[in-house]
Amino acid sequence: MATLKDIARSLDLSITQVSRALNDHSDVSEETRLRVKATARAMNYHPNVSARKLVSGRSGIVGLVVPQHRNIGQDGIFMEVVAGLSSQFSGRGMQFVLHIMAEQEPPLPVYQKLIGTALLDGFVLIDPMDRDPRIDFLRRAGIAFVVHGRSGETIDYPYFDIENEQLAYDLTEHLLARGHRRIAFLNGIAGRSYVSRREAGYLRALRAAGAPHIPELHLNGDMDEAHGLTGTIRLFSGTAPRPTAIVCGNVRLARGAYQALAALGLSVPGDVSVVAHDDELPTLRASAFFPALTVTRAPLRDSWEPLADCLAGAIAGKPLAGLQRLGQYSFIERNSVAPPAAA
Amino acid sequence: MATLKDIARSLDLSITQVSRALNDHSDVSEETRLRVKATARAMNYHPNVSARKLVSGRSGIVGLVVPQHRNIGQDGIFMEVVAGLSSQFSGRGMQFVLHIMAEQEPPLPVYQKLIGTALLDGFVLIDPMDRDPRIDFLRRAGIAFVVHGRSGETIDYPYFDIENEQLAYDLTEHLLARGHRRIAFLNGIAGRSYVSRREAGYLRALRAAGAPHIPELHLNGDMDEAHGLTGTIRLFSGTAPRPTAIVCGNVRLARGAYQALAALGLSVPGDVSVVAHDDELPTLRASAFFPALTVTRAPLRDSWEPLADCLAGAIAGKPLAGLQRLGQYSFIERNSVAPPAAA
DNA sequence: GGACGAACCCGAAACGTTTCGGAAAAGATA
DNA sequence: TATCTTTTCCGAAACGTTTCGGGTTCGTCC
Numbered sequence: 001m002a003t004l005k006d007i008a009r010s011l012d013l014s015i016t017q018v019s020r021a022l023n024d025h026s027d028v029s030e031e032t033r034l035r036v037k038a039t040a041r042a043m044n045y046h047p048n049v050s051a052r053k054l055v056s057g058r059s060g061i062v063g064l065v066v067p068q069h070r071n072i073g074q075d076g077i078f079m080e081v082v083a084g085l086s087s088q089f090s091g092r093g094m095q096f097v098l099h100i101m102a103e104q105e106p107p108l109p110v111y112q113k114l115i116g117t118a119l120l121d122g123f124v125l126i127d128p129m130d131r132d133p134r135i136d137f138l139r140r141a142g143i144a145f146v147v148h149g150r151s152g153e154t155i156d157y158p159y160f161d162i163e164n165e166q167l168a169y170d171l172t173e174h175l176l177a178r179g180h181r182r183i184a185f186l187n188g189i190a191g192r193s194y195v196s197r198r199e200a201g202y203l204r205a206l207r208a209a210g211a212p213h214i215p216e217l218h219l220n221g222d223m224d225e226a227h228g229l230t231g232t233i234r235l236f237s238g239t240a241p242r243p244t245a246i247v248c249g250n251v252r253l254a255r256g257a258y259q260a261l262a263a264l265g266l267s268v269p270g271d272v273s274v275v276a277h278d279d280e281l282p283t284l285r286a287s288a289f290f291p292a293l294t295v296t297r298a299p300l301r302d303s304w305e306p307l308a309d310c311l312a313g314a315i316a317g318k319p320l321a322g323l324q325r326l327g328q329y330s331f332i333e334r335n336s337v338a339p340p341a342a343a
Numbered sequence: 344m345a346t347l348k349d350i351a352r353s354l355d356l357s358i359t360q361v362s363r364a365l366n367d368h369s370d371v372s373e374e375t376r377l378r379v380k381a382t383a384r385a386m387n388y389h390p391n392v393s394a395r396k397l398v399s400g401r402s403g404i405v406g407l408v409v410p411q412h413r414n415i416g417q418d419g420i421f422m423e424v425v426a427g428l429s430s431q432f433s434g435r436g437m438q439f440v441l442h443i444m445a446e447q448e449p450p451l452p453v454y455q456k457l458i459g460t461a462l463l464d465g466f467v468l469i470d471p472m473d474r475d476p477r478i479d480f481l482r483r484a485g486i487a488f489v490v491h492g493r494s495g496e497t498i499d500y501p502y503f504d505i506e507n508e509q510l511a512y513d514l515t516e517h518l519l520a521r522g523h524r525r526i527a528f529l530n531g532i533a534g535r536s537y538v539s540r541r542e543a544g545y546l547r548a549l550r551a552a553g554a555p556h557i558p559e560l561h562l563n564g565d566m567d568e569a570h571g572l573t574g575t576i577r578l579f580s581g582t583a584p585r586p587t588a589i590v591c592g593n594v595r596l597a598r599g600a601y602q603a604l605a606a607l608g609l610s611v612p613g614d615v616s617v618v619a620h621d622d623e624l625p626t627l628r629a630s631a632f633f634p635a636l637t638v639t640r641a642p643l644r645d646s647w648e649p650l651a652d653c654l655a656g657a658i659a660g661k662p663l664a665g666l667q668r669l670g671q672y673s674f675i676e677r678n679s680v681a682p683p684a685a686a
Numbered sequence: 687g688g689a690c691g692a693a694c695c696c697g698a699a700a701c702g703t704t705t706c707g708g709a710a711a712a713g714a715t716a
Numbered sequence: 717t718a719t720c721t722t723t724t725c726c727g728a729a730a731c732g733t734t735t736c737g738g739g740t741t742c743g744t745c746c
Contacts, residue, residue: 001461003702014726019704027724046459050393050402051702054731059393061440061462068430079422086443087411095462097404098441100429116389118344118732119404119438346732357696362734370694394732397701461702 002043011039022047053118062089062311063097063120065110077281077300084304085124092312094121108137115141121315124148124307128193144314146307146323151193158310158323160303164194167296167329168201168247171275174294174331175245176209179339180273184217184243186231186253195220195249198277202247216240223249228256236264244340248276251286254293269338278332291335298329345386354382365390396461405432405654406440406463408453420624420643427647428467435655437464451480458484464658467491467650471536487657489650489666494536501653501666503646507537510639510672511544511590514618517637517674518588519552522682523616527560527586529574529596538563538592541620545590559583566592571599579607587683591619594629597636612681621675634678641672 008015013032021028021036028036053059064085066078082098089096097120101110111134114120122144125134128151135152138145147159168185175183185202188195199218206213216238221227228248236242248254254276258268266272268291278286278295286293310323351358356375364371364379371379396402407428409421425441432439440463444453454477457463465487468477471494478495481488490502511528518526528545531538542561549556559581564570571591579585591597597619601611609615611634621629623642629635653666 001459005702015703016705016726016728017724019702020725023704029724032724044455044459046456046461048397048702049460049462050396051731052704053393054391054397054702054733055704056731059462068426082425082441083411083443086441087445090442090444095440095442097438098425098429099433099438100426101433102430112387113389116344116387117392118389119392119402348732358733359696359698359735360694362732363695366734370692372694375694391732394701395734397703397732398734399701 001048002040002045003048004045007036007039007043007045010043011035057121058315059095059119059121060093061095061097061120062122062124062315063099063114064124064126065099065101065107065114066126067101067105067107068103077279080281080300081126081304084301085308088304088308092308094308094312107134111137111141115143122146122311124311129191130193130196132193144311146311146314148303148307149193150197155324156320158314158320160306160310160325160327161194162298162327162329164197165201165204167277167298168198169205170201170331171247171277171296172202172205173209174275174333175247175273175337176205176211178273178337180245181211181340182214182217182241182243182245183211184235184246185219186228186246186248186257187218187220188223188249190220198249214240217243223253225252225256225259228253229260230256232257232260233264236260236266243272245273245275245337248274251276251278251281251284251293251295254286254289255284258289269336271341273337273340275337277329286332287334289334289336294334294336295332296329297332298327302327344391345383345388346391347388350379350382350386350388353386354378400464401658402438402462402464403436404438404440404463405465405467405658406442406457407467407469408442408444408450408457409469410444410448410450411446420622423624423643424469424647427644428651431647431651435651437651437655450477454480454484458486465489465654467654472534473536473539475536487654489654489657491646491650492536493540498667499663501657501663503649503653503668503670504537505641505670505672507540508544508547510620510641511541512548513544513674514590514620514639515545515548516552517618517676518590518616518680519548519554521616521680523588524554524683525557525560525584525586525588526554527578527589528562529571529589529591529600530561530563531566531592533563541592557583560586566596568595568599568602571596572603573599575600575603576607579603579609586615588616588618588680591617594619594621594624594627594632594636594638597629597632598627601632612679614684616680616683618680620672629675630677632677632679637677637679638675639672640675641670645670 004015004018008018017028018036021033022040049059086096099114101107123138124146126148128147128149130151132151135147135157139157145157147157150159150161172183187198203213217235217240219231221231232246246257248257254274257274261268261272268274275294276286278297280297280299286295306325310325313323347358347361351361360371361379364376365383392402429439442457444450466481467489469491471490471492473494475494478490478500482500488500490500493502493504515526530541546556560578560583562574564574589600591600597617600617604611604615611617618637619629621638621640623640629638649668653668656666
């Protein structure tokens with residue numbers, strides 16, 4: 001391994017000057033800078049990360065901590081996250097460390113330990129809960145982080161998020177505008193921050209239209225096909241009034257709903273209208289539904305670049321203002337919505 | 344962050360002695376060792392990885408480099424690898440770094456660069472090709488590594504592998520023993536080391552039984568359901584003599600084969616016998632096939648522990664003999680094999 | 687009582703980098 | 717000529733750890 005010393009010796013310069021040349025400091029002549037960079041490349045020099053971290057506090061390594069979930073990797077979503085973030089950071093010359101916790105391990109000590117070893121520059125936090133304790137913890141620890149989503153009262157940290165409240169409002173409002181009043185919502189697992197935001201948007205739309213809020217029509221659970229199916233069956237087999245439309249938290253839930261409705265002998269959109277939010281996960285396409293699914297669309301894969309940007313910015317000490325970003329979503333109308341059948 | 348200096352000061356000891364106490368060196372009294380360890384825990388001390396790496400060359404970080412494959416994460420297999428290795432290394436107090444390369448990026452410079460930054464203690468190599476250049480490269484670089492599989496002439500490196508040659512022999516031989524002569528093999532992508540080993544076992548079994556080798560019956564390709572289906576269709580629609588039995592490289596291929604056979608109006612095992620190797624991937628169970636699938640069984644998930652063991656051993660400088668391990672497989676006879684129908 | 691060994695301990699150097707404080711040389715200003 | 721700037725450079729310290737080569741006690745053995 002070539003070191004600064006080797007370069008310095010071969011150019012008859014001091015180690016200091018070589019370091020400054022490589023890091024584009026001001027007080028090194030243009031000529032020296034070029035000579036240094038040329039020989040560094042020639043000698044195949046790569047700065048020793050440990051040495052750099054020791055003195056400057058920067059290693060260029062960021063981490064993601066996730067629990068070993070039972071269905072981790074069942075759906076391709078986690079892979080999407082890992083591959084997306086990893087390649088984004090690689091592209092910035094940074095390293096991405098994945099740390100998988102044991103199933104029921106409490107997360108805070110894990111972060112504590114990782115911070116203790118002074119290896120990482122920062123963390124990416126995904127799947128924040130309402131008032132997520134990790135956020136307070138990392139803030140207190142004084143280490144950089146970025147959240148995929150928002151959580152808590154005071155949002156004084158870097159994040160990338162989409163307007164979950166608004167998109168749930170839009171989906172619900174779209175149905176209300178066509179005359180639906182009994183609108184079900186197949187939402188995600190309660191406690192997740194984005195799930196609560198979406199619930200809020202759903203309720204706001206109902207309230208604005210003066211439609212009744214029927215608690216039995218709001219279901220929380222895994223966002224997979226199985227729960228879309230069982231949830232829909234439940235919606236139509238209970239004592240509560242049957243919905244005429246369903247808002248689904250993602251396309252997988254919608255797929256389950258379609259199957260359940262088919263099994264129940266109900267047609268889409270003739271008997272029941274269905275809308276969903278579409279993360280554009282690779283395995284399932286909303287446009288390939290029959291009838292094609294009306295959605296709000298915000299590809300998950302568009303998250304990794306801003307997340308990496310924000311974390312890199314936070315580590316570099318940039319001001320917070322530029323590190324809080326919102327992704328756009330679009331409303332795509334297809335063929336899964338019609339006015340409610342005359343009761 | 345508490346450092347050695349803090350502990351030393353609070354116990355009125357030298358930094359040296361504290362370091363030796365924590366690392367269980369010989370010349371520190373039992374009493375001191377306990378006192379030191381107690382206060383280290385109390386002060387929430389974690390050794391600074393960078394400092395340690397700088398002087399001792401050990402960071403406790405290992406890496407896995409994978410190309411951003413088009414269907415990465417489609418099947419759960421990659422996630423299985425990442426989660427398995429990550430939790431194994433976490434359990435050993437080590438860190439696991441995942442580095443995803445761009446699709447067509449040449450791998451050697453990536454390893455070069457990672458080695459150059461002197462951060463990692465070693466690598467896990469998966470999916471080795473025949474005569475994989477990465478092995479030579481890492482060997483020459485003098486960095487520790489472990490291979491999931493074996494490749495090349497001289498196997499003088501740590502590995503964990505299963506007897507791919509023998510299991511392909513066993514599967515083929517099982518069919519030959521029941522009278523089959525025209526046996527097809529749906530194998531993986533050519534060039535992969537384990538694919539070549541299995542091909543060798545298949546050919547050895549044919550040769551030993553004096554059965555003809557019909558090149559058209561040996562198919563290479565992706566090991567997924569789609570290729571199982573199209574491959575099987577091809578086997579039965581060409582000009583070559585039709586097989587009476589199929590050996591599948593994994594259960595996914597077998598699933599595709601079952602579907603194709605059903606579509607062709609052929610029954611298993613009445614018209615065609617099917618056997619496969621079963622990695623026990625989480626999504627698909629060989630026992631749930633109808634008829635239940637006869638397999639050689641070697642759960643992929645049993646690989647991560649020995650792989651981590653071997654790499655940790657290699658880093659610790661243990662002798663090679665204990666770092667070359669073979670996994671066992673078992674032969675599980677179910678209902679997918681019968682004698683060939685009288686032609 | 688001197689030599690020896692065992693048990694326990696410590697100072698200092700080293701790893702490769704960044705950065706602080708200053709210094710030399712050259713040109714500009716007085 | 718003396719002083720001040722600007723440009724370009726350098727020595728030395730620091731980060732937190734491991735490890736080398738010692739050192740000091742204390743008891744034991746001749």
